[in-house]
Amino acid sequence: MTDTLVRILGKEAGVRGIACVTTDLVREAAGRHGTSPAATAALGYGLTGAVLLGALLKVQHRVALKIAGGGPLQKMITESDSYGNVRGYVNVPNVPAARTIEPDVVAETIGRNGNLTVVKDMRLKNLYESTVPLQTGYLDADLTYYLNQSEQTPSVVEIGVKVDESGEVLAAGGLLLQTLPGEEISALEQLSERLDDLPPLGDLLAEGRTPQDLLATIFGGVDFEWLEERPLHFACGCSRDRSLQALQLLSREDLEALIEEGEAVVDCHFCHERYVFGSEELQRLLVRQ
Numbered sequence: 001m002t003d004t005l006v007r008i009l010g011k012e013a014g015v016r017g018i019a020c021v022t023t024d025l026v027r028e029a030a031g032r033h034g035t036s037p038a039a040t041a042a043l044g045y046g047l048t049g050a051v052l053l054g055a056l057l058k059v060q061h062r063v064a065l066k067i068a069g070g071g072p073l074q075k076m077i078t079e080s081d082s083y084g085n086v087r088g089y090v091n092v093p094n095v096p097a098a099r100t101i102e103p104d105v106v107a108e109t110i111g112r113n114g115n116l117t118v119v120k121d122m123r124l125k126n127l128y129e130s131t132v133p134l135q136t137g138y139l140d141a142d143l144t145y146y147l148n149q150s151e152q153t154p155s156v157v158e159i160g161v162k163v164d165e166s167g168e169v170l171a172a173g174g175l176l177l178q179t180l181p182g183e184e185i186s187a188l189e190q191l192s193e194r195l196d197d198l199p200p201l202g203d204l205l206a207e208g209r210t211p212q213d214l215l216a217t218i219f220g221g222v223d224f225e226w227l228e229e230r231p232l233h234f235a236c237g238c239s240r241d242r243s244l245q246a247l248q249l250l251s252r253e254d255l256e257a258l259i260e261e262g263e264a265v266v267d268c269h270f271c272h273e274r275y276v277f278g279s280e281e282l283q284r285l286l287v288r289q
């Protein structure tokens with residue numbers, strides 16, 4: 001099953017449903033960052049959370065989650081755009097975990113003494129930014145809190161990431177149920193109870209249940225239409241050109257020091273791609289200053 005996001009609309013009930021599988025992109029992020037099993041699971045939660053919030057965006061908009069919970073992971077930043085391009089990183093990739101990776105390990109790894117900040121680039125003059133205190137360290141519960149409190153939109157988020165002891169990502173994905181503007185919350189409550197009765201999401205996805213299948217189960221008996229199905233990818237917007245532009249901003253002294261060293265290496269935080277610039281290229285930057 002490749003990474004996919006599915007969106008449905010229950011017009012009469014006044015509720016929308018989004019479900020995604022993110023196993024491959026979490027695997028790729030974990031591989032790029034060399035994360036330990038505990039950090040992989042936390043990163044999987046963060047990336048999937050960004051995917052779900054990204055699915056609520058309009059075309060060309062972007063969302064970033066900044067999570068600083070005071071746990072051993074320290075800080076995590078994940079981003080998604082409206083096209084399903086996702087990237088992210090954690091500050092401490094080698095957080096040890098003493099036991100099997102269960103959701104409570106993720107909550108401990110993230111911590112609960114800190115904040116969740118949601119930043120949206122909606123192509124306006126200013127970025128939208130909203131911070132809520134982390135309630136639990138269970139990122140899905142914290143995103144539920146954020147959507148209900150900060151955006152005042154009755155919503156339920158569930159994320160599941162299954163990582164084995166060796167760090168292999170067995171399955172990852174998420175669900176978002178949300179009341180449409182101006183509608184009663186009774187349908188959301190009913191769907192949310194059904195979701196609670198299901199086994200953990202990570203287990204269902206590991207068994208091969210698809211996002212379509214999960215939404216159909218939860219919405220059983222509630223009229224809905226399929227709106228969209230789209231692929232999701234780990235993708236970073238960094239490039240050699242952009243890295244060179246960043247070097248161009250260095251002071252003359254710093255550039256001269258790099259030339260002395262023989263090269264400059266720009267290592268992208270988000271994807272760990274390394275861009276190496278030799279002294280000749282750096283010399284050209286110096287001339288342009």
Ligand SMILES: [Zn+2]
Nearest residue numbers: 236238268271
């Ligand atoms: Zn990058």
